[in-house]
Amino acid sequence: MKKWILLIAISLTLSCGQLITPEPAIVKRSPTPTSAVTTIPTATSRPTATPKPATPAPTPTPTMTPTPIIYEVQSGDTLLGIAIEFGVSAEAIQTANGIIDPRRIQIGQPLFIPEPAEDDAQPTLTPTPVPVIVRGVSFQKTPQGTLWCFGEMMNPGSVTLSELVVEVNLYDAQGSLLASEAAFTQLDILASNQSVPFAVLFEEPPSTFAQYQVRAISATPLLGKPRYYLELRPIETSATFIGESTYRVSGQLENIGEHNAEAIKLVVTAYNEANEVLAQRQASLDVVVLRSGARTPFALDITAPEGTVARYVVQAQALRAP
Template sequence: VTPTATQTPRPTATRRATFTPVPATPSDTPTPTVTPTPIIYVIKKGDTLIPIARKFGVTVAAIQEANGITDPRRLRIGQEIIIPVEAAPGPTVVPTPTPVALRIQGLGFYRTPVGNLWCLGEVRNLSGRPAEEVQVQVSLHDEQGALLDLGTAFVQLDIVAAGGRAPFAILFPAPPESFAQYQTRVLSGVPHTHLGPRYPDLEVTEQWGGYGEDGRSYRVTGTVRNTGQADAERVSVVVTLYNGQNHVVASRTVEIAAEVFLAGAEAPFEVVLTPLDEVARYDVQVQGWWIGYEIPLPTETPGE
């Protein structure tokens, strides 16, 4: 859902960051690095591979490959799995093959008053099927192509719908004073083949967006409705702000306050963001999980 930003009178604000567009360049051939000793993780009640992978900064595919896991729904409480830790940052990172067509777009670089550099953007799913475990990499280079800095991030949605998009944000806490070019890569992104614990029957209504009285913050409100026949939990909304050139200027994920989101229920939400450039429009997406979804014990059958 992408309404146009409401034009309301507001005080003049001083920019807190500057937008720095630079030309993209082709990616160099990645150089493999030595893999360090892996970590052993013990599965707990409620665990799934997606949050585990995000916690350790690896992909679900890497965990499955390291442990021979063919069906991530059949994990066992108390099971020990290997977390294949990636090597320390080097000149380049070897990307995981991406079996779905994904494109990085809407990229913008914004310097903050404290010297940080934010890289904001989004990933569009160009394929005809949903994708999950979408992770991106952005690297900064000088005029000769030498690497100056590098960052990675997962998108802010667990599943990117077919034809859909999801925002990401990468913070460079100690960036170079300047850079001449950058490179972008989709490090991972696999087809979403089963629903698993995700709850699909959520929709957003009664949206509104506009600047706050301070002229700097941007407020988005609305209502989330459970249109399904089951209860949901961990429901969250993801708000993305864009400028007039369709660059991402802010994004934020906020959880709905209700711990249990009953079938047919509604809940209001309010998201306040600090955009890094003028806002022309916004987008709101929602995601959630089935209530009571658990990793089955060895003697049980997955409840799907």
């Protein structure tokens, strides 16, 4: 009897030993998704508890910092064209890069493109609703094989305009477009009942064209309190023929306003008897600051290869010095 009791006890002891050290349960994991979510590893389960899937910790969404856009100016670029391409205003690019004259950006010049503002509407190259008049159009071929289209934009309204852009289209006899170019006017702003000249260059013009279209594609009312300064008066002007269709226009520029002027630009425009623009020349004066009441001399050479110059006009524009 004792022998059977001993065998039963040994049997029970062996059975209890198997329960103390069970084989660990194998937990099958789902395939790891290919994403940025990080999952916390499953903790080792205890023998007396059923393991539960671990809840992944929420991964914070990183804040994306916009990469600065630097654009390198290419041949034929204009500030307005670059602004249209990136969906920002030309004024925003001009301000961000400290550009005084938007027509004088250089090939290879790096431009920082700012983030579009909420109120930045991408401009559309359609005829502007602002009433402007394009007149005095003429075409001048050069010995280098290029073609200039000259003319002027006139503002019959009561509001001063800015961001003035002219487009010239050349067509054949059937009305098919042969070439198209656009450019800013020679001065940045256009006051009421005044005109500013423009010059549009075709570097590779068609050998001939039968008809053309010249239109203003941008003319925006000047808002806010800009630094543009127009209280400049050309005086004692004269024109001297110096040969080979070239005239030298000289005189004095007087600051008749209350403020000092800087970044002065001067434009000379030559007309024929029919008031067509034959030639024009723009230059920046060497004087750094023209004080109120002061004068500075100027002299510009202007060439009109075709036609006879009947009259000329001198215009000036500057920025109000701080």
